[in-house]
Amino acid sequence: MAATRPRRAWIAVAVALAMTAGAAAWLRGAGITSRRKPWPLEEAAARSMRRYLIPGAARNAPNPVSPTPEAIRAGMAHFADHCATCHANDGSGDIALGRSMFPPAPDMRSEATQSMTDGELFYVIERGIPFTGMPAWGNGSAEGRRSTWELVRFIRHLGQMTDAEMREMEDLNPRSPADEKQAKDIDDFLSGRGKIIK
Amino acid sequence: MRAIAAVVVSAVVMAVAGTAVMAHPMTYKGTVVSVAEASLQVKAMDDMTKKESTMTFKVNDKTKIYRGETLVAFAAAKVQKDERIVVTVNMDESPDAALEIRLAAAK
DSSP, X not given: OTTHHHHHHHXXXXXXXXXXXXXXXXXXXXXXXXXXXXOHHHHHHHHHHHHHHSOHHHHTOXXXXXXXXXXXXXXXXXXXXXXXXXXXXXXXXXXXXXXXXXXXOOOTTSHHHHTSOHHHHHHHHHHOOTTSSOOOOOOSOHHHHHHHHHHHHHHHHGGGOOHHHXXXXXXXXXXXXXXXXXXXXXXXXXXTOSOOOO | OHXXXXXXXXXXHHHHHHHHHTTSEEEEEEEEEEEOSXXXXXXXXXXXXXXXXXXXXXXXXXXXXXXXXXXXXXXXXXXXXXXXXXXXXXXTTEEXXXXXXXXXXXX
16 A cells, blocks of 8 residues: 555656646747736735735735825825826826726726725835836835835825826926927927917 | 926826827817808818818717807807817717817907
């Protein structure tokens, strides 16, 4: 009997290798794209892996920044400047860049994001999410941590954005020199300085 | 460090976003020829061909209309014949639907 146990182990290894080879052969030539949505199982697996890896103390850390209008505004300005290019001003992710990467930027107004703890949101903003487009924004400074906690306050506010806030964010979104020039050309034209076509 | 990271990320993002997003919009600067309930005719120069022509743009509920800095409804904008206008469209999706209309501030 003693000889069968190692033999069984070898059979299990051989079967596992054969299945891996089979899967690889089946997937070969299947193509790649970043323009797709994760399958539900894929997303669930990624989320639970993330939850598993974030230390308990970090997950349970309370937000030291109170939800004052000032803190939310500070978070909003920061978000418009650094985050909206991928996440959109309203946090929906419905913007060219966020939609075209895999995994795509999630709709942060949804239950999936809102059910994360303040500590988890803080943790992923500070440290990023490996193998995704989400960069790490933390630098270890107290001031940096404070502004990340403000971002967390703003993410909680995403569901209640007003039109006025949306417009304010548009003014705060980064613009390239070409954008600036175009905006100036338009102002000049409308105020009567540009060439008129009649 | 945060500032450096932010600048690097912004630069990359803007370079990518620039090609992904900026290639699609087209902006026409011109004058209003006529105004209808849900469209307007504009005489403008085509940037590519450098020819003047009169074009009709549809205005729908997605069109953002600015009178000066103020976002207004199409009717409230009171667009006047012969006034200067700037119309932005998305060439890929619908080249004849106005995404954004800009008008000088009311006097």
